[in-house]
Amino acid sequence: MKRLAPYALLFTLIFLLAFQNRSPDPAAEAITVPAKHPAFVMIDPGHGGYDPGVRSADLKEADLTLAIGKELKTALAELQIAAVMTRETDTDYATRGSSGKTAKRSDLNRRMDLAFEQGATMFLSLHVNASSQATRGGAEVFYSEQLPEAKLLAESVQSKLHQLPEMSRRDAKPASYYLLENLPIPSLIIECGYLNITGDRAHLTSPLYQKKLAQAIALGVEEYLKSR
Template sequence: MLWRILLIVFFLASPKFGWAAESFGRIVIDPGHGGYDPGAIRKGVAEKDINLEIAKEIKKILMEKKVACLLTREGDYNHAVVGLHGKEAKRYDFERRIEMAKGFNADAMISIHVNVSRRKSSGPETFYLPKDTISKLLAENIQKELHEIPGINQRQIKTGRYYLLTHTEIPCVIVETGFINNPEERQKLLKPQYRQKISEAIARGILDYLQDKNRETLLKNLQKKVS
């Protein structure tokens, strides 16, 4: 009995040991909006462009860490078909993105957006579906890393019932990387150096989540073997 306990403690103390697989995990990064749907626009700056730049950088970072990644869009387009308009087009676009995540057999989906508020707010925040404990863990990991960016306004994670969150079966969060209506934050989001910091923080949060997930899976398999 003692050796079983010692073995489990060893794996807990060595989170990077035991899963040197071909892929550390599978993640879908969703750059919100695109094409005819620009998202929020302020002073000629479109949300869709910022979303895509950050999403591409997150993918690059994760792939260097042996995480398989898929972007739901690689350029300035969305997935709505010709002839659809308004909410119908938006719903169709969402469904295609959700199908992509499902077909990719992803461990999680992270949707990148830029926020807007009536007041002058600042700082990134992460949303998850209420009572979804796994997505909450992902949101917490990402938000914790975002808080490490020097001088950033440390907002807290929030719950939401957005279409992507309510209709995606895998763990899913929405990261609002800043407020485009805030002139100072808008200028920061236009700078590659700042977007890099945001991207690195989100990527670290995703890696933390995957590490926790892999450790939990490893321990469950280990307990089965030693029982």
């Protein structure tokens, strides 16, 4: 038996060398799972801080857009679409000491800068409407005509919003808003409804509806990305 020991040792060394040089098992190396879609969405809950947006009694647009924005971030994550927010608290980015148009412009510029700094490939700015001339509610999506891809994204999101129960059917529309005109990536302004329309007001203040609204927007983003 002692004369067999060297052969056993040689066999063991050969086995270890073969094990170290074998082809790796793909399943064993799948530690990091890449994102399902190659997109990075910047969610911008409109207004905040010094700027509450439109108001209706005790309701502020800034609070509603923030609530919807948080739900949208969660909905996108569930679809494996990476997203960040320009704000997660009631804050703004206006230059201190500024006011009026100057304050608003500095606030918007900083939000756009955040998109550039983070490497966002898409920008979704959330808002809530109010108009004494509106006879019906409904969510409405706006985009810049300068970017054909933005139109496709807008139509995809708008089509998913149409599927929400009791949603008034509005069309995606081109617009010349400052954000849309100055962002080189597909960008949308999404007016989630009208605070002064009774049905919309009830929906917009409902946490369950806010979640459904966010899920519809996320599905629109997913559909757009699949089509690309």
